Every structure is written in structure tokens, then in C-alpha cells.
Amino acid sequence: MRAVPPRRGAAVALALPLAILAALPALAADPIRIGVIAEAATIPGAAIPNGAKLAAAEINAAGGIDGRMIEIVDYDNKSSAADSVRAFQRAVQQDHAVAVIASYTSEVVLALEPWAGRLKTPMITPGAASDLITHRIHDDYEHLKYVFHGYLASTQIADAVCESGKELLIGVMKAKTAVVLSEDAAWTIPLDAEYLQCLPKIGIQVLDHIRLSPDTTDFTPLYNKIEGEKPDVIITGISHVGVQPTVQWAEQHVPIPMYGVSSQATSSTFWKDTNGAANGVVFNMFSAPDVAVTPKTIPFAKAYQAKYGVTPSYAGYTAYDDVYIFAEAIKKAGSTDGDKIVAAMEQTDWVGTIGRIQYLGKDDPFTHGMKIGPGLISGLMVQWKDGKQVTVWPKEVAVGQMAFPEFIKLPQ
Amino acid sequence: MLALQILVDGFAVSALYGVGAVGFTLIFGVSGVLNLSHGAIMVVAAVTAWATAGGLGFGRYGGAAAGVVAGFVLSFATYLLVVRPIQGSKAIPREEKEIFVLTGTLLWGIMIQEAIAYCFSNTPKTVLPLAPGVMNILGVRTPVNEVLTAVVSWVAIGLLWLLVNRTRGGKALLAASMNPRGLTLLGFEMTSIHRKVWAIYGVLAGIAGVLLGAFLGVSSDNIGTLTASAFSIVVLGGLGSIWGSLLAAYVVGYLETLTAYLVAPSVRTVPVLLLLVLVVYLRPQGLLGRR
Numbered sequence: 294m295r296a297v298p299p300r301r302g303a304a305v306a307l308a309l310p311l312a313i314l315a316a317l318p319a320l321a322a323d324p325i326r327i328g329v330i331a332e333a334a335t336i337p338g339a340a341i342p343n344g345a346k347l348a349a350a351e352i353n354a355a356g357g358i359d360g361r362m363i364e365i366v367d368y369d370n371k372s373s374a375a376d377s378v379r380a381f382q383r384a385v386q387q388d389h390a391v392a393v394i395a396s397y398t399s400e401v402v403l404a405l406e407p408w409a410g411r412l413k414t415p416m417i418t419p420g421a422a423s424d425l426i427t428h429r430i431h432d433d434y435e436h437l438k439y440v441f442h443g444y445l446a447s448t449q450i451a452d453a454v455c456e457s458g459k460e461l462l463i464g465v466m467k468a469k470t471a472v473v474l475s476e477d478a479a480w481t482i483p484l485d486a487e488y489l490q491c492l493p494k495i496g497i498q499v500l501d502h503i504r505l506s507p508d509t510t511d512f513t514p515l516y517n518k519i520e521g522e523k524p525d526v527i528i529t530g531i532s533h534v535g536v537q538p539t540v541q542w543a544e545q546h547v548p549i550p551m552y553g554v555s556s557q558a559t560s561s562t563f564w565k566d567t568n569g570a571a572n573g574v575v576f577n578m579f580s581a582p583d584v585a586v587t588p589k590t591i592p593f594a595k596a597y598q599a600k601y602g603v604t605p606s607y608a609g610y611t612a613y614d615d616v617y618i619f620a621e622a623i624k625k626a627g628s629t630d631g632d633k634i635v636a637a638m639e640q641t642d643w644v645g646t647i648g649r650i651q652y653l654g655k656d657d658p659f660t661h662g663m664k665i666g667p668g669l670i671s672g673l674m675v676q677w678k679d680g681k682q683v684t685v686w687p688k689e690v691a692v693g694q695m696a697f698p699e700f701i702k703l704p705q
Numbered sequence: 706m707l708a709l710q711i712l713v714d715g716f717a718v719s720a721l722y723g724v725g726a727v728g729f730t731l732i733f734g735v736s737g738v739l740n741l742s743h744g745a746i747m748v749v750a751a752v753t754a755w756a757t758a759g760g761l762g763f764g765r766y767g768g769a770a771a772g773v774v775a776g777f778v779l780s781f782a783t784y785l786l787v788v789r790p791i792q793g794s795k796a797i798p799r800e801e802k803e804i805f806v807l808t809g810t811l812l813w814g815i816m817i818q819e820a821i822a823y824c825f826s827n828t829p830k831t832v833l834p835l836a837p838g839v840m841n842i843l844g845v846r847t848p849v850n851e852v853l854t855a856v857v858s859w860v861a862i863g864l865l866w867l868l869v870n871r872t873r874g875g876k877a878l879l880a881a882s883m884n885p886r887g888l889t890l891l892g893f894e895m896t897s898i899h900r901k902v903w904a905i906y907g908v909l910a911g912i913a914g915v916l917l918g919a920f921l922g923v924s925s926d927n928i929g930t931l932t933a934s935a936f937s938i939v940v941l942g943g944l945g946s947i948w949g950s951l952l953a954a955y956v957v958g959y960l961e962t963l964t965a966y967l968v969a970p971s972v973r974t975v976p977v978l979l980l981l982v983l984v985v986y987l988r989p990q991g992l993l994g995r996r
Contacts, residue, residue, distance in 0.1 A: 333826075334822045334823075334826040334827040334828070335826065335827065335828060336826070336828050339826065477971075505970065505971070506970065506971035508971070509970050509971065510829075510921050510922070510927065511718070511921050511965065511970065511973075512970070513714055513965075514714075514962075514965040514966045514970050515970055517707075517710055517966065535828075536828055536829040536830070536831060536922055537829050537831070537921060537922040540831040540922055541921070541922075544834060544837075544848045544850060545839065545846070545848050546839045546846060546848070557828070562828070565759060565760075566828055566829070566830055566831070567831060568755075568758075568759060568831055568832075568833050570831070700839075
């Protein structure tokens, strides 16, 4: 045996116990890291890390994933796709996240999609809606199978709004005509296309279709134009704008009700930010703080409110579910390997806060999108009423009826 | 009908632009400072009004007053923490001071913007309108608050006019904006004049911020645009000319409103920028500029 030189021997003698010391806790409780990339300074985005952390805390309190704790590493993407890509790379390569929950902005998710493929890291979006997210997975399954859609696609959301419209728009409001008003963004392209198809099908004539720039601050000219066209209702598709159009609608007493998708309205922060101008706004959600969509919905909303002081935005519910879904998949896969997690995710059958979650297969055009329908996930319509979000549709779960502020003139 | 609507809306927007730009131009005229944290001061005033009116229970008037006070305090802080140290610094060569002040106030504005986004998120905030409800002006349904915006703006501008033309201290300000050296020769202390002008500016920016917050709502993301719009108005009117700024505020306000109504709201600012390029090219001193 060759003698070890004295100095190197000392180094080895010192290094060995240190290495063992360092390795020990890693063996005992090496945490499983999940990256969360979100728009921290926005109403919908702020709820994403909050919801995820709540789920992680619950899972950890119950013993983690086979004894390993979940650690949420969160990154503020400042609503920028470039920042998100950097955050994704950092999450995977430096911080060793095994899965990522990302963003409510379709443009951001579309930019991250190829990176999930390149870095073979499972990613789910709790809030982006563009149909392209799942269509791309369908078209390039081998590369993009790591991406899952944790929220509904725009087309499905528009369909949910139209479905509710049969009862609320036609039945209750007696509306016959509408103007579609939505923000110019990736997610509203399929949304608007579907609105324009499904509204006439339920008996509502679309008089005009307006796409507004998300930079708009003065909405008076738009409301003026819409009022001139005399529609019975404004069908909305807004997410990145919300406070200003709502406040100006109320302040200018625009006499036409707003109905549709208004993502910012999904959090209780919205009431405060609009000084109550949100009163009467009707918006789509798939879970609400007052409806037991599943036995988990209300307890989650309550726990969230207790911890953060506001109700979660729609993306808070889904981010919470997504952590559980990842945890289940990792447990089932018995591994943190990306491909194995994906295989387990595809078998998901999880009752979360927004319904029973299963993903569509690779042959469906909405690959890795959520299955919708009775018993799975179905839409709700919620209305802001005197400071509270009140579910008004469907009838089986409604806790109140639609009512509008005085300045609104419903068709006779 | 549409013409009336444009007339009414354009008037309120222009009045608001006017009160925002007058303070900006006053500071430039008197002390040669282009304050690029202007938008940030306006937004802080609006966010303060929003937060104190609702969260702290100050109510709509208390909140508005708190917003104006915030504008005043922040304007003074800008002067004392950013502008004065640069002006008084011996390390910075005289001829480079202007560019240092420009950079200093720009960075200060960005710091404030980040701070607002961090504390209150970049979601727009709307100040409780001073007067709720709508009224009918020649058949145009106008929010009472919009009328009030125009009225308050013009009262503020009127008071400024009285101050500058009818009081001794005010006359000194006006003189300082015309010939600072002459004023020093007459024994006036320039530092105290600077302090006064920043105080007046703070109140005007505070009022403009609160009114804008109640009229359209503001977000920390608007800070750059607000500074740029005050800057365009002031360049258009002639740097340092108060009446030029007011005139330019109305040109910009009506041009924007016309574009928003007749073309599309998304290209609202384009014609103004084109006009600005033209003015800088053909009449660099601005509409009513002296130098």
C-alpha cells in the first residue's frame, strides 16, 4: 500500500467526518423542492405562492412525502416572461426544484413551456388559460409532456360563461344583445372566438367585439361607444386590467351590467382596491369561498383568509391543489425523476378545491388539460354584493340571487 | 352629442394635466431642475389618499387631505435628500450638476415606484371620489367627480396665479424664474426661494395625484408615463413658462381625448408625441417659451 503523504492525510482525515456530517441530515430529511414562479405584485398572481405554501405546510404537518418535507421556493417574475425563464432555470439548476408551479399569464407560460421540456421538469400553471398551452403539448408530446394545465382553457371558460348565460342572461336578465369587451392578450383570443360562437347559440346577439389595450387608463371613450350601441349586457374578458374599468363603470353610471370573466374580481382585495365599485359585477369562477364545490373548498378558503387576510384569487385555489397533485404524483412515482412524475401525474384522480381533477390524454387536442363536466369540474358565476362574493349560479349551489346597483338598467 | 362628450371629458383631463404640469414647470423656471420623480410623487399622493381613506378610516376628505400632505412631504424630501445635496456638492463640476439632478431624481422616482409596488402591489388604486354621483351637462352624463376635478384644478391654478402676482414672496418667485441672478443682487436668499417653490410644487403635485387617483385610478406602473406626460406638456408649452404649460395641457388633453374617441383609446398618446417631435423641430423653445 502506498503511503499517503502526511499533509494530504490530514486533509482526508478532516474532510471525511465533515462529509459524513454534511451527508447525514440530507439522508434523514432531504426536502423536496417545488418552485413557484408568479406575479407577486398582482391580485391573481399574489395568491399563487400563498396557496402553494398553505398546501405545503399541511402536507408537511402530516409527515410530508414519505417523511420528506416539501419546500416551496418562490420567485417573483415581475410579470415578465424573460424573468420567468431565468427563474425557471434557476429553480431547476441551482435550487434543485423537482417541479414548478408557474404564473397566471398565458404569455409567460407559453415562454416557459419549452424550458420545462428542455430541463425535463414537470410544470403546471394554476391560472393561465390560453388554449395554445395544451395544443402545443398535443402537437409535440415527446418534448412538452412535462407541462400540465392546472386551469381551464379559454374556450372552456367561455363555454362555462355561455352555459350560465342560458339561465342568468336569458332567464333572469332577459338580455337579447351583448358587446364583448376583452383585453388584448393571448388568453382572450380563443376566449373571444368562443364567446362569438356560443353567445348567439344561447340566443344573444353580439353587437360589437372590442379588444382593449391593457395600457388603457381612461375607459370613458369605450363605455361611450358601447352605450351608443345599446347592448343589454357587456360580456367581459379581463384579467390584467380590472380595477380601473370597474371603478370607471360605476363612477360614470354606465347603465349596462358587466358579466363574464374578471380575474381580479376573484379575490376580496378587489373590493378594497375599487372602493366597493365592484358592486354588481358578475364573474366566472370554478370555486368560491362560499360554495362547497368539494369538501375541501370552504376549509381552504377559510384557512387562506385566516392566514393572509383576504380571500384567494382563483389561482390561489388551483396552486393549492397543484402542490397536492405534485405530492401525490411524487409519492406514487416513488421518485423525483421528471419522467416518472409525469407518468404518475397522467394518472391523477384527485379531489381538490375546484373539483375532481383528471388530465386529458395525449390524443385529446387539450392534452394535459383538465377534464370538465358534471362530477369533475364545472363553472360557477359569482357576484360582488355589498362587499361579499356571492355565488349566484348554478341553482344547486347558489347562495343568493343576482342584484344590480341602481344605475344599471336591465332590459324590460 | 359625441362632440359635447369630447368637450366635457377633454376639459377635465386637460385641467388635471394643467395642475400637474404647472408645478413641474415652476420648479424648472426657478431652479433649473427637471424633476423626473414627478410621476412618483403624484402616485404616492394618490396611494396615500386611497390607503388612508379606506384602511385607516380617514374618509374621503381626510384621505384626500392626507394625499396632498404626502405629496408635499415627499416633494420636500426629494429636494432635501436628492436635489440639494447634488446642487451643494463640491465634488460634482458645476456644468454637470443638471445631468446629476436629472439622474438623481429619475432614480429616486424608480426607488419610490418599487417601494409602492412592494408595499401595495402594482394593481391600480382608486381614490374615493370627492363627490359621488353623476350630473347632466347638456345631455352628457358626467360624474360629479369629473366636474369637481376640473373645478379643483382651476381653483389651484387660480390660487397659484394670485400667489405669484399678488404677494411679495410670490412675485419674488416669478422674478426668480425670469432672472435668478438679478434677484440675488437684490438681496433675496435663493435657498429660501427654492424651498418655497418645492413646497408649492409639492402641494400642486399632491392635488394632481389625488384628483387623478379619483378620476381614473393610478398604479405604480403609471409613474413613468405620468412623468413623461408632464415633461411633454412642459416642453410643448415652453420650459419654465407657466402659461405655456397651461396652454399645452389643453392642447394635449384635447388631442388625446379626440384620438381616444375618434380613432381608438389604444393610440391615445400617439398624435401628441408626433406633435411634440414637430414642435421640437420647428419651434424648440415651445409654444410660449422664452429661451
